[in-house]
Amino acid sequence: MSRKARAAALAVGLIGTTMLAGCSEGVLSPQGPVATAEQQILFNSLGIMLAIVIPTIIATLGVAFWYRASNRRARYLPDFEYSGRLELLVWAIPAMTVLLVGGVAWVGSHELDPRKPIDSAIKPIRVQVVSLDWKWLFIYPDQGIASVNQLTVPVGTPVSFELTSSTVMNSFFVPQLGSQIYTMTGMVTRLHLQADRAGRYRGLSAQYSGDGFSDMRFAVDAVPAAAFAQWVQAARGTGPVLDVHTYADLAKPSEAVAPFTYRGVTPGLFNNILSLTAQPSDPSRLAYQASHGAQK
Template sequence: MNPATHPARRAAMAGAARAGRWFGLAALLPLLTGCKNLELFNPMGSIAEQEMQLILVCTGLMLLVVIPVIILTLYFAWRYRASNTKATYAPDWSHSTAIEVVIWTIPCLIIVVLAVLIWKSTHALDPYKPIASDKAPLRVEVVSLNWKWLFIYPDHNVATINELVMPVDTPVAFKLTSESMMNAFFVPQLGSMVYTMPAMQTRLHLIGHTPGTYAGMSSAYSGSGFSDMKFPARVVTDADFKVWLEQARSSNDHLGAARLAALEVPTHGAPLQRFSGVDTGLFDSIVARYHGMADDEICLPGEEPGAPPQTLSLAAPASRTAEN
């Protein structure tokens, strides 16, 4: 018999292959040391801090079930192994009141605790709920474009592409929408994620307590340029925010309907841009763009109203699609 086909030899080879796979996975773990701390567990705002605490508490409650199950599974496998003749053999055993009490009471208690926790956290972390502060909130209007972010500061008459700046310890009241497809606005170290949708407006309130630059991103896949939808979210001092406003106002670019149409063209890796003036009501006009339109009136680029619809592709999404 060929040694390679002998059953014992095949079993040994299969075991070696499994061990090799596990060893390979273990060898990859050190590569994770090159990553920075998980952003969700390094909060820089009160909303993010509460969300991290919620994650840790929920994880701990789940471990109350998972860890004992793992330990008992290993213990039972060892205790009642075939070679252990000292273990009690009771093939007719079928019920234990003590065990029934434990396996029903603990899950019920966990469910009650989770219900209370979810009720409280749902209201406390409602993204529409304003943040209590002695400072007046900074208003920012956010529009997701393909594939870039537009930030409008209506109280200061400036706007930016792929740059969000906010003063430290100042609540920021966001209004968000999308020019085309649904997207998701997320700054993990500052707090909640919220979706942006065409013809709709969502809200979000965040605050940063520590000056710094934090990673902002889109957390919903939206086509081939999705990976470029990143922006720096800068939390700065009040003095630095005033300096930044002056820099933005020194720009010669004005954001109006014509410039917005150019920005709506899908691009990859759009650079940072600043605008020293913004048409009044521009954000509201984007939200209202598709209101009252029939399906055959919503056109893709180069399409005429009433024409047969084009086929959309995630790899090349149109710049003007929406649902009524």
């Protein structure tokens, strides 16, 4: 093998290794039922399309080889105008491809409806998510705690998310668990995910939202049930209480915020955030809504 051939082989190997290494924390390394099903849809669609693309490439190379200038056996047909068989072939194969890929996407979109709960004998935990500038707030209403840029969930337990935004539209995405979904001011989107294996997974914002977008990331820690209970107990013993005033401070734009927790959360805070029509940095407005909601 020549020096140039060895260099080319080495370059191809390095590129392939780099590409595969990048898949270790992405959609091609699923760690939950939703992400696994999405990966299968991706592979099914890829297989259907390759079944058309590969023969087309081979046919193109074959035609170019056969009709080369030096091949005297190739027939030259300058008056050729129409062939019903060729027309049927040209249109039937792409139509079949569209039907097959569309069918896979249609079935998958219904099977993986973000609002559809995950079938499990284990009761799901509830997490309320608020996208802020430029950080993520996670409220655990049943545990009475909250965290910023840190999402801790028990392994093998479905997680029922309610998501909204305090400012501009954003996008919540944990590639290894699946289902990117948008967050919007004044609206709630719902999502169900589950982590099948313990580990730390990368969460991020998939929607550009301003200067601090690049640091709008969070860690998802999937831990055993006992470790999750210990984390909840530890969170209840440290940090401030998340009320209307601390939320107003949190809602102010900030970048590269280190993860921390709140030992308590004012009941109904997520609903007050959801219905807030003034600026989220206006604590008097939020306090007014919270007090009137409590009176009702």
